[in-house]
Amino acid sequence: MTNLTAVEPKLEWQVSQTRCIGCGTVQERLSGILRCPECGDLLEISYPGWKTGGAAGLSSAELKALWRQRRTSRAEIDQSGVWRFREVLPAIAQSHAITLREGNTPLYELPACARSAGVQHLYAKHQGMNPTGSFKDTGMTVAASFARQDGFRWVACASTGNTSASMAAYAARGGMRSLVLIPDGKVSWSKLSQSLDYGAVTCQLRTDFDGCMRVLNEVVQRMPVYLLNSVNPYRLEGQKTAAIELLEQFDWQSPDHVIVPGGNLGNSSALGKAFLEMKELGLISSLPKVSVIQAEGANALVRTLREKGGRELISVQAETMATAIRIGQPASWKKAVRVIEATGGTAEQVSEIEIAQTKAEIGAEGVGCEPASAVTLAGLKKLVKQGFVKPSESVVLILTGHLLKDPDFTLKFHRGDLFNGTGQEKEAGILAVQQRAPIVLDASADAVVKTLEQAEKGGALK
Numbered sequence: 001m002t003n004l005t006a007v008e009p010k011l012e013w014q015v016s017q018t019r020c021i022g023c024g025t026v027q028e029r030l031s032g033i034l035r036c037p038e039c040g041d042l043l044e045i046s047y048p049g050w051k052t053g054g055a056a057g058l059s060s061a062e063l064k065a066l067w068r069q070r071r072t073s074r075a076e077i078d079q080s081g082v083w084r085f086r087e088v089l090p091a092i093a094q095s096h097a098i099t100l101r102e103g104n105t106p107l108y109e110l111p112a113c114a115r116s117a118g119v120q121h122l123y124a125k126h127q128g129m130n131p132t133g134s135f136k137d138t139g140m141t142v143a144a145s146f147a148r149q150d151g152f153r154w155v156a157c158a159s160t161g162n163t164s165a166s167m168a169a170y171a172a173r174g175g176m177r178s179l180v181l182i183p184d185g186k187v188s189w190s191k192l193s194q195s196l197d198y199g200a201v202t203c204q205l206r207t208d209f210d211g212c213m214r215v216l217n218e219v220v221q222r223m224p225v226y227l228l229n230s231v232n233p234y235r236l237e238g239q240k241t242a243a244i245e246l247l248e249q250f251d252w253q254s255p256d257h258v259i260v261p262g263g264n265l266g267n268s269s270a271l272g273k274a275f276l277e278m279k280e281l282g283l284i285s286s287l288p289k290v291s292v293i294q295a296e297g298a299n300a301l302v303r304t305l306r307e308k309g310g311r312e313l314i315s316v317q318a319e320t321m322a323t324a325i326r327i328g329q330p331a332s333w334k335k336a337v338r339v340i341e342a343t344g345g346t347a348e349q350v351s352e353i354e355i356a357q358t359k360a361e362i363g364a365e366g367v368g369c370e371p372a373s374a375v376t377l378a379g380l381k382k383l384v385k386q387g388f389v390k391p392s393e394s395v396v397l398i399l400t401g402h403l404l405k406d407p408d409f410t411l412k413f414h415r416g417d418l419f420n421g422t423g424q425e426k427e428a429g430i431l432a433v434q435q436r437a438p439i440v441l442d443a444s445a446d447a448v449v450k451t452l453e454q455a456e457k458g459g460a461l462k
């Protein structure tokens with residue numbers, strides 16, 4: 001590890017505790033304990049020192065300056081867009097930090113998508129621009145580092161593909177072995193191929209994500225493996241940093257709305273926690289409203305809020321082509337409900353056709369994302385129609401995964417056969433204007449020129 005060039009904060013301010021989100025029991029960090037020993041509910045990390053001394057004893061202005069200054073540092077740990085914010089993360093011995101220079105992801109304006117959604121200021125925070133192509137890297141760098149510090153040889157997760165790709169990469173970098181449980185046939189090949197290449201023991205179980213999670217919970221009881229799903233509160237601490245970085249990119253003026261896809265609901269919980277903490281620490285004066293969008297076929301949170309007022313989870317049998325969020329029993333539902341309530345956001349659901357349509361719109365801006373990320377734009381359109389988002393308000397979509405994460409979906413979309421056999425073929429006709437199937441031609445300039453002329457006439461070339 002390279003030497004630090006930046007000012008190091010006093011570590012005593014960074015002492016963290018775990019607090020149960022159900023019964024409130026607080027305890028010091030215990031290696032490998034991821035649920036409350038009293039009531040079994042999820043844990044979250046809290047920082048008792050902040051009450052009296054702020055984060056690392058620094059003022060909000062000092063924190064902003066320090067974080068900005070690290071952007072020019074040559075130290076490995078500072079070049080990480082996660083560890084750059086280490087004053088608001090649990091303290092770790094720096095020699096244990098495993099980093100692939102995650103975070104530091106771009107914020108793009110989406111003018112065409114803004115017009116189609118009916119808002120003036122629309123941005124995408126592209127978390128798919130992380131080292132393994134999804135937002136998972138920001139959480140994995142923190143949780144995998146703690147696994148290494150605690151001496152674990154094996155880490156494990158159940159996944160719809162992105163967590164496993166990320167975990168396998170960080171385990172490999174940190175000299176640990178990894179075990180991946182994924183639902184057979186329901187994970188995109190590009191995600192699966194990542195975990196193979198990074199050396200994970202990859203098991204395709206004949207069940208869905210929720211079934212994989214059940215099996216894994218039993219495995220971790222029986223074997224000394226460290227669980228790296230988002231029930232692990234260290235994952236969420238790392239994922240918080242995307243929100244902090246977003247605020248920095250907005251010069252610490254919160255946007256009005258942040259829209260996040262919802263699957264297991266770790267990410268919305270993490271981003272919301274960051275916004276609330278930044279307000280508590282005085283780095284921002286107002287909160288963005290955090291809203292969560294799910295696929296209609298995997299809408300546990302939407303139903304939980306609408307039918308149970310957010311008090312009791314309604315599990316669903318999940319089905320969606322956006323396989324990343326094909327989850328019926330989201331582990332972090334309580335945390336997500338709290339974030340929505342605390343920030344004044346909402347939850348909405350979108351159809352498969354809406355997902356396909358908006359994914360193509362994001363692609364047509366030269367940005368692109370995987371299907372699960374496109375629910376954000378589809379959801380925004382609904383929220384604008386409902387009047388929840390006003391046309392003059394600023395909106396940020398969190399794009400969670402890279403376009404190349406699911407090439408099958410994109411190819412089928414452009415070839416026009418994505419909805420074959422779904423019973424929605426007719427409805428899917430509206431997608432034709434966005435489809436750009438590859439054109440097979442003889443190897444002649446004439447044929448290409450003719451195609452170009454046709455495209456020019458059709459207005460497809462810009």
Ligand code: F0G
Nearest residue numbers: 159160162163263264265266267400401
């Ligand atoms: N977007 C993408 C691309 C994802 O991979 C996931 C979750 C989500 C959104 C939803 O985030 O679970 O925090 O609400 N993927 C997990 C996985 C479950 O195993 O890769 P969440």
